[in-house]
Structure formats: C-alpha cells, structure tokens
Amino acid sequence: MQIVIVGAGEVGYSLAEALLKNKHQVTIIEKEPARCNGVVKLLNTVVIQGDGTNVSTLADAELDKADILIALTGRDQDNLIACQLASKRFHVPRTIARVTRRQNKKLFEQLGGVDTAVSTTEIISTIVEEEVSLKNIVTLLNFKDANVAIVEVAIGEDSPARDKHIVDLDLPEDCVLICIFRGNEVIFPHGLTSIKAGDKILSVTTKKNKTLLKNLMISEASSSA
Amino acid sequence: MYAIIIGSGRVGSALATALSGEGNNIVVIDSHEDKLRRLGPEFTGQVIVGDGTDIAALQEAKIEEADALIAATGDDNSNLMSAQIAKKMFSVKRVLVRIKDPNRVSVYKEYDLETVSATTLAAQKLAEMLKTSREIEILDRIGNNKAKIVKFELPTPKTCDTLLRMIGSGVFNPALVYVNGKPELRPPDKLVPGAIVVGSILSEDMKRLNRLFSGKKS
Numbered sequence: 001m002q003i004v005i006v007g008a009g010e011v012g013y014s015l016a017e018a019l020l021k022n023k024h025q026v027t028i029i030e031k032e033p034a035r036c037n038g039v040v041k042l043l044n045t046v047v048i049q050g051d052g053t054n055v056s057t058l059a060d061a062e063l064d065k066a067d068i069l070i071a072l073t074g075r076d077q078d079n080l081i082a083c084q085l086a087s088k089r090f091h092v093p094r095t096i097a098r099v100t101r102r103q104n105k106k107l108f109e110q111l112g113g114v115d116t117a118v119s120t121t122e123i124i125s126t127i128v129e130e131e132v133s134l135k136n137i138v139t140l141l142n143f144k145d146a147n148v149a150i151v152e153v154a155i156g157e158d159s160p161a162r163d164k165h166i167v168d169l170d171l172p173e174d175c176v177l178i179c180i181f182r183g184n185e186v187i188f189p190h191g192l193t194s195i196k197a198g199d200k201i202l203s204v205t206t207k208k209n210k211t212l213l214k215n216l217m218i219s220e221a222s223s224s225a
Numbered sequence: 226m227y228a229i230i231i232g233s234g235r236v237g238s239a240l241a242t243a244l245s246g247e248g249n250n251i252v253v254i255d256s257h258e259d260k261l262r263r264l265g266p267e268f269t270g271q272v273i274v275g276d277g278t279d280i281a282a283l284q285e286a287k288i289e290e291a292d293a294l295i296a297a298t299g300d301d302n303s304n305l306m307s308a309q310i311a312k313k314m315f316s317v318k319r320v321l322v323r324i325k326d327p328n329r330v331s332v333y334k335e336y337d338l339e340t341v342s343a344t345t346l347a348a349q350k351l352a353e354m355l356k357t358s359r360e361i362e363i364l365d366r367i368g369n370n371k372a373k374i375v376k377f378e379l380p381t382p383k384t385c386d387t388l389l390r391m392i393g394s395g396v397f398n399p400a401l402v403y404v405n406g407k408p409e410l411r412p413p414d415k416l417v418p419g420a421i422v423v424g425s426i427l428s429e430d431m432k433r434l435n436r437l438f439s440g441k442k443s
Contacts, residue, residue, distance in 0.1 A: 055328040077306040
C-alpha cells in the first residue's frame with residue numbers, strides 16, 4: 001500500500017519503520033529540516049521537508065495516489081486539516097489522525113474528513129488502568145468491536161481456585177477456558193480438570209467478566225499486593 | 226450582536242476593540258494572557274484565557290448563544306478547526322475565518338464558512354492601486370469587480386470639461402458632487418476645479434478616468 005505519514009516524531013518514525021518492514025511504500029512529510037535529515041539517514045524512503053497542511057506539499061507527496069494518510073504531528077489542529085485536505089482535495093480513501101486532547105477523538109470523527117482518530121492518551125491510560133486493577137491477569141488480545149478479550153491468568157499458591165475442579169468454580173457463562181499451561185504441558189481442560197498452583201490459564205472473556213474471573217482465580221491478598 | 230473573537234493579535238484585538246466600541250457584546254479568547262492586554266480602553270467585553278480549538282473554552286464563552294464567531298489567530302489550521310466546531314457542533318449563524326494561505330480555502334466551501342485571506346486582499350489592492358491614478362480612490366467594487374464606485378477631486382478646468390463629456394456619453398455616472406462644502410445629488414451641468422466627485426464606472430472604462438490625471442504636470 002501507498003502510505004503518507006505527516007510528522008516524523010517518535011510515533012511517526014517508528015510507524016514508518018514498521019510499515020516499511022511490511023513492504024509498504026511510505027512517504028514522510030516533516031516540517032523540521034533536522035528531523036528530516038535524521039529520518040533520511042535511518043530509513044530508506046522518501047522524505048519531504050514541508051508543511052503537511054499545505055496543498056502543494058501534499059501534491060509533492062503524490063497524495064492523489066495514496067491509499068492512506070496518517071497525520072501524527074503533535075498538534076491536533078494540524079492533524080485535522082491534513083486529513084481533511086487529503087480526503088476532500090486529494091480523495092485519499094482512508095485517513096487517520098492522532099489526537100493529544102482526548103475529547104478530540106470523537107470531535108474529529110464528527111467534523112468529517114477523518115476516518116479514524118487515535119488518542120494516545122486514552123490508549124496509554126487504558127493499558128495502565130488494566131495493569132493496576134487486574135494484577136496477575138494479562139490481556140493478550142482485545143477485540144475492539146466484540147467487547148471480548150483473550151487473557152492469561154497466573155494461578156498462585158494462595159489462589160482460591162487451587163486444587164479445585166473447573167466444574168466447581170462457578171465460571172460465568174460468557175467466559176471460556178481455552179487451555180492450561182502447566183510446566184511444558186498443554187492441557188485442554190474439561191469439567192473435571194483440576195487447577196494447580198503455577199498454572200497459567202488462557203481464557204476468552206467479556207471485558208465485564210474480567211473482574212469476576214480475577215476474583216475466582218486470584219486471592220485478594222496477592223491481587224492487592 | 227454577541228460575537229466571539231478567537232485570537233488577540235493585531236487583527237483580533239483591533240476588531241474586538243472596534244466592535245465593542247460600536248456597542249456589541251464581545252468575548253475574546255486567546256491562550257496568551259499578555260496578548261489580551263492589547264485590547265484598547267474602548268474594549269468593554271469579556272476575555273478568556275484559553276485555547277480556541279478547545280470545546281470547553283468555547284463553551285465557557287457561551288458559544289451556544291453567539292451570533293457570530295470570528296477565528297482571527299495567525300494560525301490557519303487553528304482558525305479552521307475553531308470555525309468548524311462553531312458551525313458543525315454549535316450551528317453558529319455566521320462564522321468568519323482569517324486565512325493566510327488561500328490554497329486550502331476551496332476545500333472548506335461545503336462547511337459554510339466565510340473566509341478572508343489578507344494575502345489575497347492585499348495583493349488585489351496593491352495591483353489595483355498600481356493601475357489606478359493616485360488621485361482616484363476606489364470606494365467599492367460591484368459585480369465581481371465589473372464596475373467600481375470611485376471618488377476623486379477635479380484638478381483643472383480641462384478635467385472638468387472632459388468629465389462632463391464622459392457623463393454626457395454615459396461612461397461615468399455621477400452620484401454626488403461636493404463643491405464649496407455643499408453636497409449636490411442632482412447630476413451637474415457645470416463642474417469647477419476643486420469639486421469632489423463620487424460616481425460609478427465600468428472597470429473597462431477606468432483607463433479613461435485615469436487619463437484625466439495623467440495629463441497633469443506633477
């Protein structure tokens with residue numbers, strides 16, 4: 001795919017690096033000459049020094065041929081205008097804007113020209129919040145639209161589920177245990193499988209049931225420790 | 226009228242002071258407190274230190290009640306963002322946007338924003354000044370600049386005669402002649418040097434009006 005990135009800060013740079021590894025064609029637009037030089041030295045791709053909200057700079061980046069424009073500068077208003085120019089003037093089929101102010105995520109999607117707005121603040125705070133509230137449960141994968149996640153639970157010595165049969169756990173209905181890692185063994189559990197200290201249990205759960213799962217598997221002492 | 230002005234730079238503060246002096250209810254938003262001090266003593270409105278692209282700051286300025294919003298910072302992208310919020314989220318009736326780079330304006334036609342590019346205005350004005358005699362002041366342009374309303378003072382008896390002939394042949398249409406401190410609305414049958422004339426003329430005939438002054442020794 002042909003991808004144009006506006007803003008070569010840390011986010012822009014690492015995204016460009018990842019996309020290039022996956023054999024996408026990437027053009028970067030960056031205002032600061034010093035940053036441009038840095039990127040040119042490290043990445044083998046086209047870097048244009050200029051304002052990504054300027055029509056002629058965007059034309060230089062051959063935006064009319066691009067599949068996606070991703071605006072990642074540190075200024076929300078610049079990201080908004082870059083996306084709007086891309087979508088309305090150059091008819092780029094997909095635009096993504098980074099927002100630093102959380103409430104701009106919803107706003108940008110309403111104003112038009114921005115297909116997806118990504119709030120880095122929101123993403124980081126969600127991750128940290130989970131880490132804090134759900135110790136010993138690691139979220140491996142979130143399914144954005146289905147509201148379901150795959151999580152891994154570590155069973156401690158003091159787990160209330162220790163030495164219990166799964167059938168006796170009173171698991172909520174929308175929570176399924178996929179498999180248990182015990183040492184080098186992988187166990188596909190059934191009702192009479194018993195849980196041992198040191199087990200790692202992989203399960204699918206609704207986000208709402210994560211806390212319930214935690215209460216069944218992890219002692220209060222170790223989750224508040 | 227209740228209007229919100231974003232940006233208290235040279236343009237914003239001059240506008241706020243003028244509108245406030247005319248008795249309008251004005252709120253000025255600027256993120257730099259020191260810039261808000263540019264507002265003249267005639268300014269009686271309210272000031273808010275805040276970011277004009279932040280919905281919370283606009284709500285503090287009671288944007289729901291505003292008749293107009295003027296985005297007048299020196300930053301095109303901020304102006305366009307504030308303006309879109311005003312129009313799309315709060316349905317403000319009149320939204321005016323100051324723009325430096327006219328190229329990005331065409332994209333915003335569908336947003337029902339009224340844009341003013343100082344760059345374009347200044348360029349047009351300078352080009353026109355160069356093509357027009359210094360003695361002629363252009364008061365207005367009508368119909369996409371097909372016609373102009375002009376004002377000038379007649380220097381010599383000869384120019385008086387030439388202008389009378391232009392009036393007679395329908396090239397120049399006088400609206401007002403100001404002579405000896407008295408404004409006269411009726412079409413003149415006589416003109417004297419020193420008379421100030423206001424009238425309309427087609428832009429294509431401006432050359433003939435310019436010629437009135439080119440013969441004059443400088």
